[in-house]
Amino acid sequence: MxxxxxxxxxxxxxxxAIGNRPMSNSREVCYDxxxxxxxxxxxxxxxxxxxxxxxxxxxxxxxxFWAWRPFFLAMEGHRSLIGDKVARAQHCAKGLxxxxxxxxxxxxLH
Incomplete structure (x- = not known):
């Protein structure tokens, strides 16, 4: 990830209706x-x-580079809104x- x-x-x-939005990981995450x-x-x-x-x-x-097949992943789950500044700081990545x-x-900001 x-x-x-x-x-x-x-x-x-x-x-x-279904809504889709691109979201960025910033390639700085530790996925848990x-x-x-x-x-x-x-x-x-x-x-x-x-x-x-x-x-x-x-x-x-x-x-x-060697044209390996791309990797696809789809997952489902539940989301929640977290307005806690401490939680934001723990998950903030460079580039925000x-x-x-x-x-x-x-x-x-949530």
Missing amino acids: KDIDFALLTTHTQGG GDAWFFAMEATLMIDDIATDPKASLSYRESPG ERWWPASIETPR
Whole structure:
């Protein structure tokens, strides 16, 4: 999981439609069975998570230099919103400032 930068997060919207969003691992994660991503309050994704805790993540690793077959992974689980600043600090990776200049100090960041 660490070597795959982007995942596609799939959620169910309040109206029952399927929503997909690319999410970045930043290739700086230590995978322990939980995937952690950051998002802002007052977005459709946060509304989806609050409405329906089921989610799926899809990963695809690019073929290597020798054109090995790419690796695909799809998994399902439950998601939750964690607004705790200590938890954010534990799972923050370098490069978060690319999206949020104040990093984990960004107001309304989950």
